[in-house]
Amino acid sequence: MSKPQPTIELRTSPHIKSAPTVEQIMRNVVFALLPISAFAVYEFGISALALILTVTGSCLLTEHLFNRAGEKPNSLRDWSAAITGLLLALTLPPGFPLWMGVVAGFVAIALGKVLFGGLGFNVFNPALVGRAFVQAAFPVAITTWTPPLAPGRFLEFIPSTLTAPFMTPPSVAAWSHHAVDAFSGATPLGLWKFQGIVVSTSDLFTGMSAGSAGETSALLILVCGAYLAARRMMDWRIPAAMLGTAALTALAFRLFGGSHYPTPLFVLFSGGLMLGALFMATDMVASPLTPLGVWIYGAVMGFITVIIRYFGGLPEGVMYAILLGNALSPLIALITQPRVYGARRERSKP
Amino acid sequence: MTLLKWFGRKSFSHGVHPQEHKDGTAHRAIRRLPFAPRMIVPLAQHIGKPSRPLVKVGEEVLRGQLIAEADGFMSVPQHAPATGVVEAIELMPSAQGPRVRSIVIKVYEASSQEVLCDQSQDVDNLDPDAIVQAVQASGLVGLGGAAFPSHVKLKVPAEHAIHTLVVNGCECEPFLTTDHRVMLEQTDDLIRGTRYAMRVVGAKRAVIGVEDNKMDAVETIRARLPADGNISVEAVETKYPQGSEKMLITSLLGLEVPSGGHTFHIGVVVNNVGTLAAMGQLLPRGRGLIERVVTVAGPGVSKPGNYRVPIGTPLRYLLGYAGFSGSAAEVILGGPMMGNAIASLDVPVTKGVSGVLVLSSNAIGQPRTVHPCIKCGQCVSACPIHLNPSQLGLLAAKREYDLMAEDFHLKDCIECGCCSFVCPSSIPLVQYFRIAKSVLRERAA
Numbered sequence: 027m028s029k030p031q032p033t034i035e036l037r038t039s040p041h042i043k044s045a046p047t048v049e050q051i052m053r054n055v056v057f058a059l060l061p062i063s064a065f066a067v068y069e070f071g072i073s074a075l076a077l078i079l080t081v082t083g084s085c086l087l088t089e090h091l092f093n094r095a096g097e098k099p100n101s102l103r104d105w106s107a108a109i110t111g112l113l114l115a116l117t118l119p120p121g122f123p124l125w126m127g128v129v130a131g132f133v134a135i136a137l138g139k140v141l142f143g144g145l146g147f148n149v150f151n152p153a154l155v156g157r158a159f160v161q162a163a164f165p166v167a168i169t170t171w172t173p174p175l176a177p178g179r180f181l182e183f184i185p186s187t188l189t190a191p192f193m194t195p196p197s198v199a200a201w202s203h204h205a206v207d208a209f210s211g212a213t214p215l216g217l218w219k220f221q222g223i224v225v226s227t228s229d230l231f232t233g234m235s236a237g238s239a240g241e242t243s244a245l246l247i248l249v250c251g252a253y254l255a256a257r258r259m260m261d262w263r264i265p266a267a268m269l270g271t272a273a274l275t276a277l278a279f280r281l282f283g284g285s286h287y288p289t290p291l292f293v294l295f296s297g298g299l300m301l302g303a304l305f306m307a308t309d310m311v312a313s314p315l316t317p318l319g320v321w322i323y324g325a326v327m328g329f330i331t332v333i334i335r336y337f338g339g340l341p342e343g344v345m346y347a348i349l350l351g352n353a354l355s356p357l358i359a360l361i362t363q364p365r366v367y368g369a370r371r372e373r374s375k376p
Numbered sequence: 377m378t379l380l381k382w383f384g385r386k387s388f389s390h391g392v393h394p395q396e397h398k399d400g401t402a403h404r405a406i407r408r409l410p411f412a413p414r415m416i417v418p419l420a421q422h423i424g425k426p427s428r429p430l431v432k433v434g435e436e437v438l439r440g441q442l443i444a445e446a447d448g449f450m451s452v453p454q455h456a457p458a459t460g461v462v463e464a465i466e467l468m469p470s471a472q473g474p475r476v477r478s479i480v481i482k483v484y485e486a487s488s489q490e491v492l493c494d495q496s497q498d499v500d501n502l503d504p505d506a507i508v509q510a511v512q513a514s515g516l517v518g519l520g521g522a523a524f525p526s527h528v529k530l531k532v533p534a535e536h537a538i539h540t541l542v543v544n545g546c547e548c549e550p551f552l553t554t555d556h557r558v559m560l561e562q563t564d565d566l567i568r569g570t571r572y573a574m575r576v577v578g579a580k581r582a583v584i585g586v587e588d589n590k591m592d593a594v595e596t597i598r599a600r601l602p603a604d605g606n607i608s609v610e611a612v613e614t615k616y617p618q619g620s621e622k623m624l625i626t627s628l629l630g631l632e633v634p635s636g637g638h639t640f641h642i643g644v645v646v647n648n649v650g651t652l653a654a655m656g657q658l659l660p661r662g663r664g665l666i667e668r669v670v671t672v673a674g675p676g677v678s679k680p681g682n683y684r685v686p687i688g689t690p691l692r693y694l695l696g697y698a699g700f701s702g703s704a705a706e707v708i709l710g711g712p713m714m715g716n717a718i719a720s721l722d723v724p725v726t727k728g729v730s731g732v733l734v735l736s737s738n739a740i741g742q743p744r745t746v747h748p749c750i751k752c753g754q755c756v757s758a759c760p761i762h763l764n765p766s767q768l769g770l771l772a773a774k775r776e777y778d779l780m781a782e783d784f785h786l787k788d789c790i791e792c793g794c795c796s797f798v799c800p801s802s803i804p805l806v807q808y809f810r811i812a813k814s815v816l817r818e819r820a821a
Contacts, residue, residue, distance in 0.1 A: 035705050036719055038807040040793035041712040041733075041740050042394060042550065045754060045800045048747045104747060146748030146801075261753065310752040315766055317757070366785045367622065367761040368635040 051259045052105035058250040059112045059305065065246050066239040070120035070172065071179025073187040074239045080124045082111030084131025092140045106145050110134050113153035113305055116240025117298060117345070118160075121172045121184030121198055125191040126164050130156040150352045151309040154345050161345070167195055171213055171236040173206035213237045215297045215341040218288055230295035237297065244295040251304035264313060265303040267324025268331075269294055272303075275332040287336070299331055302344035312352040314359035322358050327351040385588055387613035388623040390760045392794045394550050394616055394713065396589060401553045401673050404681040406561055409697060411458045411483045415688035416468050417443065418476040421726035422517040423524045424450035429479055435462045440493035440666055443479055452515045452525050454479070455664030457686035459487040471709050471716060471723045478724070481688070495662035504576045507659070511576075514658045515665045515727075520544065520555070520619070520648035521710050523728030526655065529645065530576045536640040541574050541582040542628060545597075545649040546612065546619030548587060549711025552731045554669040555649050557682045559586065559593035562653040563600045569656030570607055570647075577645045584609040584649070585628050587618055616713060617792040621646045623760050635788050650730070670694070670725060676704040676734030685725050691732060692721040698732075705737035712740075713793045744802035755795035755805060761788050765795035765805045772808035777815050786812055 066074045089107040134156025186195035202209045214225035233243025254260035276293040327347045334343025420426035427444035437456040444454040460483040467475035512527035547555040588611040597609045673680040678699030708715040755765035780786040795805040
């Protein structure tokens with residue numbers, strides 16, 4: 027035996043693969059969220075930074091603990107828990123108390139993901155499950171807004187950020203007034219809905235307004251989303267359908283309902299619509315697979331967003347619209363099964 | 377103009393664009409391979425019943441001599457690939473896995489390439505049934521890889537009128553260039569074979585479909601087409617699996633083969649260019665199929681090319697001639713999308729082998745971790761049959777085979793592998809479907 031026999035492998039066809047792997051897709055989504063996170067930190071300072079790190083850490087730790095408890099392989103390397111953490115943090119108010127952020131992260135992974143069976147089996151977008159939970163549990167904290175670009179934001183925390191666990195956060199109204207003159211404590215959507223004040227579209231586009239940590243700059247979100255779409259790691263049809271429908275619905279209201287309804291551009295660039303449409307509605311697991319279904323899914327969410335904004339008790343409706351879209355997704359997929367090659371027109375299933 | 381050309385190119389919907397890897401061999405003319413010292417001719421190298429041997433151990437055979445006869449209509453005969461003596465008739469390793477009864481011929485060293493057994497016939501004056509018999513007598517099977525007996529395919533049930541013969545020159549699998557070379561070098565054989573096939577099936581016209589990465593073949597064929605205009609050649613989009621019968625019919629004619637049906641149900645018969653060129657070459661001389669063109673390619677061979685290989689040549693001999701370095705991650709018979717990896721180099725080249733690929737670990741990549749399906753929909757957008765491979769994959773994991781067939785059209789799957797090719801979770805979808813189909817077949821039997 028001079029040398030070992032060379033071995034050849036036996037694999038099943040196809041022997042070549044094209045696709046980016048799950049890790050690559052997820053990692054790129056994280057990359058696409060990093061500029062948005064960085065802008066949040068620029069705009070809201072160290073409170074936003076602390077919030078992003080805490081919530082993401084909470085998500086990763088929760089996933090890790092459940093893996094340990096369930097004796098499952100390490101799933102942190104697929105990056106999906108990191109996406110949930112980043113997205114969740116970006117949808118929270120910048121001064122959101124950190125301990126509440128930990129709760130949100132835990133709920134997102136535990137109830138939104140692990141309970142359903144982990145990656146690939148979640149019915150709802152886990153980040154939004156976490157956010158819906160804290161919206162119900164901490165209604166005041168999640169609607170407490172702080173001004174963007176406050177001086178000294180890199181040196182001091184927003185007072186509510188460091189609230190001790192299980193304590194009610196202090197009011198930040200006085201702090202906000204002190205930091206930025208005449209800050210009203212409302213988001214552009216809130217201003218429009220409750221006070222009839224319309225923030226300029228260009229401020230919304232570039233992100234110079236109050237709001238959740240990562241939702242303010244429509245421009246930046248569009249650029250980051252375009253990166254993913256260009257690398258074919260995001261289905262562009264979903265945001266296209268959702269934003270298009272939202273704009274059309276808003277246009278219809280403005281044309282036929284009167285000029286107290288905002289312009290379609292205001293609707294598109296305010297609140298969480300842009301972040302939701304590009305990064306949350308596009309959660310592959312919770313969206314339908316069929317080509318026609320994708321358009322319907324996006325359209326339903328865009329329409330519901332506007333209806334909630336106009337007629338609901340809350341100024342913002344993106345979160346519930348997407349959760350509702352997630353819930354409808356299996357049904358949409360079922361009724362939009364494409365015709366299989368060579369089959370006669372699909373007879374309806376009994 | 378270019379844009380117009382691209383938009384106008386005939387095609388089907390969905391499919392994938394794997395890297396072509398054809399540059400290494402496409403320009404290399406077909407070269408004849410010398411005889412291996414020992415040939416292994418399996419009696420079952422086609423779909424259908426194995427052939428029955430007509431020779432005994434120790435008997436001398438001439439190159440081209442009939443050595444095994446067809447066992448019924450769904451079977452083909454075998455011919456001796458070289459002059460020599462029958463050494464054994466026994467079970468030998470085969471590419472399919474189980475050992476197959478084979479005729480082993482020890483080749484005489486001075487064996488000539490001349491075919492000694494032929495009997496010219498005037499095919500143009502034969503009636504269709506006689507041509508079908510002549511095709512069966514030649515031992516011809518589908519050379520595109522299916523190895524389905526050609527005469528069976530040409531024998532269309534009488535109640536189906538055939539309007540078009542589709543000639544498949546797509547060769548959509550990466551690496552493979554045999555059909556390309558045959559179209560360039562055996563153009564007249566191809567056209568002659570096409571005319572025979574048209575006469576047998578009663579088709580008024582024939583369309584030769586060629587992927588647009590082989591425009592030289594399109595031009596070459598077009599220049600030789602007969603003046604009557606019944607045969608035409610069309611470029612179709614270069615896209616996998618354009619060479620699947622169903623896809624090519626849709627691309628060229630806009631027709632769909634009905635689910636569960638045959639191409640003749642819509643008046644079409646499809647044949648591969650290699651098969652028809654062989655028919656055009658063999659029939660007038662009354663010869664049997666004793667060699668075929670094989671692409672040998674991949675990073676593991678230093679002399680890649682297109683070789684005219686005697687049927688029965690052991691792979692080890694062929695690869696040695698092509699400069700096999702001795703190390704390979706995988707050796708594949710056929711193309712990388714649908715071909716089979718083989719476990720041993722001691723198996724022979726059979727009638728259905730269109731290519732031998734020697735791939736390095738670079739070419740096939742490290743084995744990937746399988747993740748859960750993330751419902752990204754890549755497979756849905758890739759499946760040329762418009763199935764839902766994602767859903768089928770989830771059901772396969774739960775062994776819901778009946779549900780897969782009843783509600784999700786499993787039986788329409790053509791096993792092209794597009795779904796597995798694009799899956800980011802690296803789920804072996806098409807392999808699941810093959811297993812599911814074979815389990816269902818077994819249950820039905």
